[in-house]
Amino acid sequence: MxxxxxxLKRQIVAATMATQEGHIASAFxxxxxxxxxxxxxxxxxPQNFRSDDRDYFILSKxxxxxxxxxxxxxxxxxxxxxxxxxxxxxxKLGGHPDCNKVPGVEASTGSxxxxxxxxxxxxxxxxxxxxxxxxxxxxxxxxxxxxxxWEAALLAAHHxxxxxxxxxDHNHSTDxxxxxxxxxxKWEAFGWAATTVDGHDHRQIREALKQSSPDRPMVIxxxxxxxxxxxxxxxxxxxxxxxxxxxxxxxxLEELA
Amino acid sequence: MKTVESxxxxxxxxxxLLGDIGVFGFRNAFQLHPHRIYNIGICEQAMxxxxxxxxxxxxxxxxxSIAPFVVERCFEQIKVDFCYQKLPGNIVSxxxxxxxxxxxxxxxxxxxVAVLRTLPGMEIVVPGTxxxxxxxxxxxxxxxxxTYFRLSERSNxxxxxxxxxxxxVLKRGKQATVIAVGPALPAVLAxxxxxxxxxxxxxxxxxxxxxxxxxxxxxxxxxxxxxxxxGTLVADIHAALETASVAIETIGVxxxxxxxxxxxxxxxxxxxxxxxxxxxxxxxxxx
Numbered sequence: 001m002x003x004x005x006x007x008l009k010r011q012i013v014a015a016t017m018a019t020q021e022g023h024i025a026s027a028f029x030x031x032x033x034x035x036x037x038x039x040x041x042x043x044x045x046p047q048n049f050r051s052d053d054r055d056y057f058i059l060s061k062x063x064x065x066x067x068x069x070x071x072x073x074x075x076x077x078x079x080x081x082x083x084x085x086x087x088x089x090x091x092k093l094g095g096h097p098d099c100n101k102v103p104g105v106e107a108s109t110g111s112x113x114x115x116x117x118x119x120x121x122x123x124x125x126x127x128x129x130x131x132x133x134x135x136x137x138x139x140x141x142x143x144x145x146x147x148x149x150w151e152a153a154l155l156a157a158h159h160x161x162x163x164x165x166x167x168x169d170h171n172h173s174t175d176x177x178x179x180x181x182x183x184x185x186k187w188e189a190f191g192w193a194a195t196t197v198d199g200h201d202h203r204q205i206r207e208a209l210k211q212s213s214p215d216r217p218m219v220i221x222x223x224x225x226x227x228x229x230x231x232x233x234x235x236x237x238x239x240x241x242x243x244x245x246x247x248x249x250x251x252x253l254e255e256l257a
Numbered sequence: 258m259k260t261v262e263s264x265x266x267x268x269x270x271x272x273x274l275l276g277d278i279g280v281f282g283f284r285n286a287f288q289l290h291p292h293r294i295y296n297i298g299i300c301e302q303a304m305x306x307x308x309x310x311x312x313x314x315x316x317x318x319x320x321x322s323i324a325p326f327v328v329e330r331c332f333e334q335i336k337v338d339f340c341y342q343k344l345p346g347n348i349v350s351x352x353x354x355x356x357x358x359x360x361x362x363x364x365x366x367x368x369x370v371a372v373l374r375t376l377p378g379m380e381i382v383v384p385g386t387x388x389x390x391x392x393x394x395x396x397x398x399x400x401x402x403x404t405y406f407r408l409s410e411r412s413n414x415x416x417x418x419x420x421x422x423x424x425x426v427l428k429r430g431k432q433a434t435v436i437a438v439g440p441a442l443p444a445v446l447a448x449x450x451x452x453x454x455x456x457x458x459x460x461x462x463x464x465x466x467x468x469x470x471x472x473x474x475x476x477x478x479x480x481x482x483x484x485x486x487x488g489t490l491v492a493d494i495h496a497a498l499e500t501a502s503v504a505i506e507t508i509g510v511x512x513x514x515x516x517x518x519x520x521x522x523x524x525x526x527x528x529x530x531x532x533x534x535x536x537x538x539x540x541x542x543x544x
Contacts, residue, residue: 052315100343106313108342111333117303118338121310121318128272128292129314151303159295
């Protein structure tokens with residue numbers, strides 16, 4: 001069950017053309033997860049997105065911002081036309097998301113290793129304030145090189161933050177630098193409940209996101225393909241941080257038709 | 258400690274995170290408010306981001322550890338998670354500059370104010386006594402900015418009626434204006450007893466009270482006496498006095514690692530942060 005979401009992928013590719021800026025492949029890696037999360041799981045009202053009574057999503061790997069913007073626009077947080085101004089001088093939508101500019105963005109991220117400990121604080125704050133809501137944080141696998149991720153993992157388990165779910169976008173970006181071994185096993189060793197899913201299979205994503213553990217935080221290791229859905233981008237490091245040339249654009253849009 | 262403990266009772270928004278420092282001292286608070294005080298452990302980076310996450314839910318975090326660990330170790334977390342995101346919170350350090358002289362340079366932190374003042378929106382408070390901390394903390398802890406409270410193991414002998422964001426005029430004179438920051442005050446007062454100078458006492462250094470300086474520095478000669486790296490606040494002086502021509506003498510901790518051990522007072526002597534050392538520098542400057 002792997003819908004293409006090509007309508008959003010075309011928007012993402014087109015958004016990068018205004019300034020030739022954007023991490024398209026990283027966005028394609030997480031798009032299915034965010035699509036399912038925002039359509040079927042997370043409780044947040046686009047018309048009242050600062051309400052105390054809401055679930056949080058924090059995109060810790062901020063360079064995947066285009067996927068978040070596309071999904072937030074589709075859900076009505078802001079007009080999709082805003083995507084066409086992505087990364088231009090006075091755009092609300094930057095290469096990394098700014099929570100003081102973009103409706104629905106919960107944290108300003110970009111420097112890696114911040115989002116998960118922020119999410120730990122939000123989850124603990126909800127417990128202190130007796131707000132019965134959930135916190136979702138998405139981190140990259142290479143982001144798991146950061147020590148602060150594992151500090152946060154220890155803290156979340158120690159404080160039994162069962163309202164916290166971390167999704168690891170396991171697209172193997174880390175492989176060229178630092179091997180992480182068995183990711184799910186590492187999180188389990190840190191005291192988390194762990195499950196592994198196909199990060200492009202909407203049914204598997206949905207079932208995993210709807211689960212939670214009664215007394216532990218939960219990690220979902222999502223096996224993903226960087227650049228998923230566009231053959232020349234898939235697992236191609238050249239596409240980590242670039243946008244199409246004028247010549248490449250029609251071919252890519254045709255593939256995503 | 259008493260200040261924070263009493264505010265934990267008075268304000269249900271306050272949450273205290275300790276970096277495995279001061280835990281015994283807060284033992285009563287742990288008994289009274291087990292859900293709003295935590296010994297987080299030795300992980301200052303995550304502790305800082307976590308505090309910002311608490312602030313996102315409407316709570317008011319107070320972080321506490323030794324200065325180098327709660328400032329320099331997690332500088333980027335303060336920058337991105339608090340300042341860039343415009344979140345409120347309080348960082349209370351202990352062990353100012355070379356208070357922990359015998360522990361060596363890993364535990365020194367004369368650069369904390371210099372690095373934090375690079376962060377837009379960051380407030381920096383340098384009290385001279387526990388009573389001044391009490392007054393300043395109560396005034397600022399719940400405001401919408403991140404605020405750094407720099408505490409020293411050493412206390413000034415006298416408490417002044419300090420006000421957050423305002424400098425105190427302690428003495429008026431004609432030959433120069435001497436700025437004394439927090440714990441630098443006793444040595445300054447002793448040094449200038451018989452000198453015809455103005456003394457301004459700063460316990461808030463960011464935001465910097467430029468008005469009081471402007472109104473009390475007509476002579477154009479400024480002596481800046483700081484308990485941290487010398488010259489840290491020079492840019493604030495220039496900004497306050499705008500286009501006025503001014504001569505500035507900076508007295509403080511020299512910009513090198515203080516690799517000796519012993520007691521803080523021995524370092525004061527070695528670097529000239531004593532009444533005699535300061536008096537000599539001021540006398541030479543105004544001559």
